[in-house]
Amino acid sequence: MDEQDLRFLTLDWFLYDLSEESSETIASKEFPPGNLLDSLDGYIRHEKIQDSQMVQIDCSGNKSEEVKSLQELADIQKTILKKTSLGKLGSSWLVWGQLMPENQSPVSLAQEICKQLKFEKTSPNWQVDLFAEGPLLGATLYELWSPPQGQGEGESYHLLICLFDSHWRKEALQKRVGYLLKHCQHLFLYRHKVVWAFQQSRRLRESLQQPSRLVPQVTNQSLARLEQSTVNLTELQDHLRQSLNVLAVYATQLNYLQEQRYTIEINLENYRQRVLKLAALSAEDSPNPLGEKAGEWQGQGSSLLFDKFSQFAQDKYLRQIERDYTSLSPGLLLVENSIKAVESLNQIEQTRSDRRLNTTLTIASVGVATSAVVATVIVATPPPNRHPIEFQFTTTLGSLVIGGVMSIAVWCCLTWRRK
Template identity: 30%
Template structure:
């Protein structure tokens, strides 16, 4: 048997109020989506001020009504700078009798029914808790495992363990991956099994601390998975530019004579892609900054929780995540930024080479046009002169009857000969 007294399930859920380049209309839309999680008569107040922690409903804790009379719970909402935080708490309304671990399934169903599925979230944490009956011989880890399996059909039970206020804590998470740039699907669960009611009631005083800590954690995870999407976008941009570069390199001689329009089109295409590449590179650096700021806040909040809880609390398991961020997330993004900056240099070199090629082709066309003008000018001038003189059959032309009889044809022949000689002489002098 895996029995607990007063099994309680809390969902800590986070949604951005504002983000980079968010318009007022978009901010209002996000706010409206967040408010849809709460009862329609909720008194909501969110002044336009920068604040680390602000309760935004009156009263701060709003009891919810369930059709299942055996349940009780409440909503608690805050704003942490640019992020809304929502805690939904649901418990079995009985603090004397033991309940099976499978009761958590009922609690989760109740909470999910109260959520608006359209809400865009950046992260969430499921927090399961309860206390053992007096003189219980049950293994807290066995109860924690059964409670976890009641919510998630996941046989991979490999928790990080710790103690807090005499309770046994178990943390599990799967980094997973984010399939879009809106919702984070990270799987994060904490299970607390307290030895008695007094310990559980003391631990309940830390809910506001968990609200802040889990917010920083969610923002770190969200920023990292955003960086993976941005990196993928950067690689796609780079591939597109490489494809355009190969097209120009594979042009044969016949195509090169007609290549200036195609080259300009390719250059414009590369320019447009490069602009997106540069924006993505800036966004990648921005995600790194988000992780650095929130990692610092996470570590500070965890230190405050340790200080508040006092001695004999082993919260080192919560430091595993900050180690992950320090040893994997930040170095990975830093390396990606360095590599992508090298890629940016290569792309700029490609653009410069394409521009140079266009200038060479343009110069050759202008030179060829000048040649044509010079040769044609010499021919036309010759035709005009010869035609007028031959028509009157004067000077040398009087000796050649063909010029007198056919002045137009004769002038054209002479013009062609002169044009050819001019072209030949200019070619020899180049």
């Protein structure tokens, strides 16, 4: 028996995707549910959790072996990774096993486990990636995490190592493993939703750079339009349309940014509630060490262990999004105010244009009506001693002259009234 042997050594891989209408994701199609090959001890399980789809792949290697060397872990992982579809939301790895009766060092075993595993584009680095450690359900748990950088591209992974104490019997161990898997599948989901929402916010922050650079241009052009003594109504309306387009894009992206903040807040709250449930369960199910209140140290330890991510997301993710929103939202107000000013100017110019058109129509109508009335009256009573052609010419000319005079009179009257 080697000091690097573990009883019931098992590797679980949890993949998460946003659920589609068909309830099938790329991962669920590539990994159909059911038991693994006859020679392997393990299974594939699907579960829909809220708006997400989870695929869990559990593998313990050869069925005939209860005690396994840590060196077998690499082969177990290769068996799982024959297909390398990663969940869109993210994926987490869980390694668990039971210490042998000999005095084994959990931390040394956990470090050796890290050496055996390899993830896409990266391998665990104990010194750099150890994120949290503590007691949980009668076991020692180590959490390693390499967060995604930038907009989510690059090397990242999430790994939990859970080493149960040697004194647990098989039935009690199975009970605790059941608790662990049940709660971790939810904790992992909420965690990945938080990280995914933050990566989405980085993409939105990048996409807001272009419209934010247009804000000074839009406001300066609006001020220039307001200061012009003469305004071209067509150009003004074109500028208004362009400003509205900038406003629509800017407001939509800012709204999406705010949605990512709400997504993080909701899932962090769900995460905290699940941590409290697991902490209470760990406290109830743990032995009484050194006369302390039964399980109290285990419950507090597991709560602090998982709360580290909650505090990290609160301090880094939420605050970053809040700072981004605070710095970008004034630009939206500037565009809105400039659009309101241009709209007011446009309405004034439109009113002036309509008034000029109405005046022209009024003057023309008066002139036409006057000339028509005069012509009608003259034609209705033609003098008997006039030549018809001469009379018609004189009548037409006279009606036009009188209509023109009346139009000028109306124009003078309207101009005087405006003064």
